[in-house]
Amino acid sequence: MMALQAVALTVVAIAATAVVLVDDPVRQSMVASIMGLFLTSAFFALQAPDVALSMLAVSTVVIPALILLAAARVREIAGPGPRSGDDHDRDEGG
């Protein structure tokens, strides 16, 4: 069974390197979500189901959502335009 833990931890290390190497925050949130998924399976391999449950819910939904919301908010402050128009139901036809 040690091979399972070794593989799971190796995949986590690769995903962590990928998260750091991506530059755009929007893309980085997706890679962080995938790293959270790999961390969940690594925690299962390490016989920790409680930790895996909390990591699953937090890292796959909550953290990417917060990152995307913050990135969208920054984009709006930078300047309203056609880029940020799809976040609100703005009536553009006027």
Add this chain to the structure above:
Amino acid sequence: MPPRVRTLLMGLAAASLLGLYVWGAAGLPDFGDTVSVYGTKVASVVSAERQTTNMVSAVVFDYRGFDTLGEEMILFISVVAVALLLRDARDETFEVTAEAERAERSPRGSDAVRALGLAVLGVTFLVGLYVVAHGQLTPGGGFQGGAVLGSALIGIYAAGNFATLRMLEPRGWMDAVHAAGAAGLALLGLGGLLAGGAYFQNFLYTGTSGDLISGGTIPIDNVAVGLEVVGAIALLAAEVLHDGVTAAPPPGEDAA
């Protein structure tokens, strides 16, 4: 300080940190052979003393309950700080009504996404409630279940729009839920004091192992923590979203 010097200092600091880490890790026992005295002791007494089948829940809410209170206060303070940073004193009600009207006129996204959201998020909500309620029996508890419930609420925003989220959790109500969870855990600890023992002592009848109501105060602690975590996640999302909604001018005046 010029960038080259900064990079050099960073390299030196990283090298020393790495050296210290390798020295420390080399002194650890082999992976899988660690002897944890406290853990073994807890594992041997927990099912007899607390009648829970989930050892981790008993450790979190009973044996190390004070640490959990500290962690929950960190959560509470973070949410309060985010609210302080992003909440402004502008008149909010007018903006939200305009946004809701816009949502009614031009719903964003496709019907397929909304139908899928309806199907999936109802199930997610139920699973979250199940995980909170069964913390003392199976892997689960307040933190995990609260996180699942919070992700269901975020999914409601993703599948619908902000107006839908607003209709489901008006901010005053979510504030109350969040505060009730935080206060609930602290006050439950006081129950231990009132019963003549230590703070956070398990003072309720523990029941039989395997039942839904077992473990004394642990199920009630789970509910309190679950309330706080779901309130925290919903508040965090709502703060960032609401900040975005109120900052943009309502287009009813632009488009005219």
Add this chain to the structure above:
Amino acid sequence: MSMYPYIVAGWMLAVGLVGIARSRNLIHMVVCLSVVQSSTYVLLLAIGFRKHATAPITQGIAPWRRTVDPVVQALTLTDVVVEATVVALMLALAVDAHKRFGTLDPQRLRELRG
């Protein structure tokens, strides 16, 4: 194999720190910080692991089975949820910094003093 999880945790710590130091975007920096946090979870759980032991749930397993250490799991599971809210706080600070200074670049934040 005997030290491999500790090496993985150390690698994640190092990679996260390098990401923070070289970052040109505050939000990117916060995500690299979450990588550093994850390295501490891996290290804690690796310390608690025991060979041929099962998860710390006593329902449905034979009473003579050994379990892994439940105390480190208790530390880690509260940690995961709490650090998510701390990440949210740091993202709110980044948004606020952008509102005040107009830039998310930490190298340029130094020049724009209020």
